[in-house]
Amino acid sequence: MxxxxxxxxxxxxxxxxxxxxxxxxxxxxxxxxxxxxxxAVTLASRVVASLDTELSFDVEGVGTVRGVVGRAGDGWCLVRASQADWVVALPAVAAVRGASERSRPEVTWSPLQRLGLGAALRRLADAETECVLHQRTGARHECVVRRVGADFVEVAVRGGRGGREHRTVLVATAAIAAVRSGASAAV
CATH class of the missing domain: 1.20.5 (Single alpha-helices involved in coiled-coils or other helix-helix interfaces)
Incomplete structure (x- = not known):
């Protein structure tokens, strides 16, 4: 060489x-x-990427909520189960099974997906839908959502004489785990 x-x-x-x-x-x-x-990936961005997919959520104060994710937004998602619709507050979610491997960053979300839990609750109030509001503590209220404030929701809870009388209860938005409504609810 x-x-x-x-x-x-x-x-x-x-x-x-x-x-x-x-x-x-x-x-x-x-x-x-x-x-x-x-x-930088959030739970909400993984749920948004899982729209139209059946997921299972472990929700504080509720247990397991299973169904198809119909909508999702900033801090919440709509889960369509066989007998009811659930508005699930994502801060109350302990675990999710079946989510997409992908993520949809918030910058790609539509203006509707940027709406928070309050917007979903306002839809229930507008429809005057009977629902069950579950708190993260496990407390629950059979009620109709009346109004939604900045950090609370006002509900009319059935009680009194044969369930005909209503009393007003204010529930802190941060305390809400999920709201279950009839399958025909307009959320």
Whole structure:
């Protein structure tokens, strides 16, 4: 082997080592970047990516809610079960099974998907739908949603003489786990 051939062989070897070192470094950088970007993925963005999919939610104070996700928004989703519709407050969700592997970042959401739990509750109030409001503590109210404030919902709870009288209860929005309504509810 001539000195030129040895020199070119040495350059080839050094280039291969440099390429391998670059690939290792790039692989670590891509892994770090991937982990850093995944930290921005929210539960809501995974649920939005799972629209029209059957999911199972473990909800504080309620238990398991299973059905097809019909709508989802900022902090809530509508789950259509066989006998009822559920508006589930995502902060009350402990676990989700069956969700898409994908995520829909909030910047891609429609204006309707950007609406919060209050908007879904206002739809129930507009429809004057009889429902069961479940709190994260396990308390529940058979009621009709009347009005929705900034951080609470006003409900008319049946009680008194044969269930004909109503009393007003204010429930903090942060305390709501889910609201179950009839399958025909306009949410």
């Amino acid at each position: 001539t000195s030129d051939e040895r020199l070119f062989a040495l350059f080839d070897e050094l280039e291969q080592e440099a390429t391998a070192a670059y690939d290792r470094e790039r692989s670590l950088e891509v892994g770090d970047r991937s982990r850093a970007e995944y930290r």
